[in-house]
Amino acid sequence: MPETEANTTDSVETEAAETDATSELGDAGKAAIRKERESRQQLERQLRESKELSDTLAAKVQEFEDRDKSEAQKLTDQIAALQQQLADKDAEVAKATLVATKAEVARVKGVPANRLSGSTKEELEADADAYLTEVAQQRDSKPRKPPVTGLKSGASSSGDTSANPREAAAAALRRMRNGG
Incomplete structure (x- = not known):
């Protein structure tokens, strides 16, 4: 119950109790009570x-504070947004710089760019050198096989080496179509 309704209810109850008491008082008492009630x-x-x-x-003070606060909050939000944009742009520039540096090191060292890892030019060059060393060791450690000779490409089983490659391919196609 709101405060004004409670006060009104209390006043009515008090007046009823005082009315009973005033019936015993004289005119001066009734006037004093009336004055006190008023x-x-x-x-x-x-x-x-x-x-x-x-x-x-x-409410006005709060409104005033909120108005100022909202302006300050707007500025704070704008600053935060600009700082985030700057950080994003810095990250993009760093990424693009790394990609360009990686491509340059790959070109100079003669290694695949996707094989390189590192975040600085020195790290990329060291990784390229390590890769080249690893490839050289693998090449040196494998026994070399003599090249295989006398192999032909295609599905020809006729053993006819006198025909040119076009004729051999055409003959192989005819055999496949005829089922045999």
Whole structure:
């Protein structure tokens, strides 16, 4: 129950109790009680008005603070957004620089760019050198096989080496079509 309704209910109950008491009092007592009631009602009105004024002032102060706060908050949000954009651009530039450096080192060293790892030119060059050393060791450690000779490409089983490659391919196609 709101405060004004509670005060009104209390006033009505108090007045009923005082009415019973005033029937025994004389004119002077009744006048004093009436004056006291009027004073109390006036004080209650002033208290309500004071509370309403206080609430209104508090709301205005809060509104003023929020208005200033929102402007400050807007600026803070804009600064944060700009800082994030700057960080994103810095990351993009760093990534592009790394890709370009990786391509340059790969070209100079003669290694695949996707094989290189590192975040600086020195690290990329060291990785390229390590890769070249590893490839050289693998090449040296494998036994070399002599090249195989006498092999032909295609599906020809005729053993006819006198035909040119086109004729051999055409003959192989005919055999496949004929099922044999």
